[in-house]
Amino acid sequence: MAGYGQFCPVAKAMEVLDERWTLLVVRELLLGSTRFNELRRGNPKMSPTLLSKRLRTLERAGIVRRAGAEGHVRYLLTPAGEELRPLVEALGAWGTRWVGGLGEADLDPHLLLWDMRRTIDVDAWPRERTVLAIVLTDVAPRVSRWWIVVRDGQVEACDDDPGFDTAVVVTTPLRTLTRLWRGDVTWASALRTRDVVLEGPEGARRRVPRWLGQSVFAHVPRPEPAPAGA
Template sequence: MAEGSYNQFCPVAMAAEILCTRWTMVLLRELVAGSSRFNELRRGVPRMSPALLSKRLKDLEDAGIVERRPVRGGEAISEYALTPAGRDLQPVIEAVGVWGQKWVETNASLEKLDPSLLMWDMRRNIDPSPMPDSRSTIQVIFSDQPEARRNWWLIVQQGADVDLCSVDPGFDVDLYLATDLRTMTEIWMGYVGADAAKADGRLMVTGSRRLERDLKTWFGLSPFAKVDKLVA
């Protein structure tokens, strides 16, 4: 798998040959987070080319970290699952994330904004349980983005995966969240609270009073948001 060898027997060097090729750790983050199909993984690593994604998945298969399984009833469709060796990497991935939250400067993180990645991450941390039993549609509007990347819709229904749309799904919108991309990223990462962003006018929330009132219960933040930053 390695694109270059350290020629060292040290376990750190041997593991690095597998894990430290470009995009590999980020791809593992997606697999640990639960993405399993090729298109799901693409949405979690939107700047990775499909060809490189295919290669990295094959590399991880060869290393015994990922296995590919056919989807029952799906013609020529596969999903990717972590093997025991892959699942053993979860605390490693989480530890790297905790370190990054603690020690990477805030401004350095906020220079790398990506609405599609942010919305994909937000989608999987929505908690439908405190929301109405009926379908809820939440539109997120990034006022500072070009038209093609400005509007996003989260479709939430009890007992189903949260859907993310970048094209209007045609449902009545129950709640609007209007802000700029940096502010939403700051909220998601735990750098600023939603209430504080609303108070200073950087976040506008309109629509269902219930959804707005319960925002903190269903709008999950980054799993690293509770980690205190140790650098500004």
């Protein structure tokens, strides 16, 4: 990209980070994605060509380094890249606090389940293989059914029935599940209004909020609503 023509360090940093998708690629790397396909899953609307281009730019800037042989390449953050962590976390907190609205284009079951899969606390789940089924009521049938499988300390998010017994079935709109994940609404309120319906043994149903957890930004304090007429 063209430079800003300023000596200011903020301007120089933005010459590297200001291109579309760049910081979202860094976000994925900070969250532990290292393979090209993992980075694509975290940014599903980004083309492979553009992802390759952004990775090359980040390499040239000394933010990312490649490791491994062709076909088994991993992308790793350098110390300069790791130093971006507080910046990305601050942007996430700011966005949670001040940019609240969710449009239809922001709702993506693949991205939501990917984000949930990698942050699930497996220690909260039973030691034996446990399957949670999710039925999304406001999306196309081909993306409406998902299964989360936890076993041996590993988590899988499947859009094909894995064929195992299900502990609980969670039925909800994608928008509601996304808002629960973001911390915009509470499980108690969603269950009370039946925006979320849980089917299964009572003990397992009670554990679902703990099993699924929430986004790392879910507990960011939100501003108080403006008084009526203000």
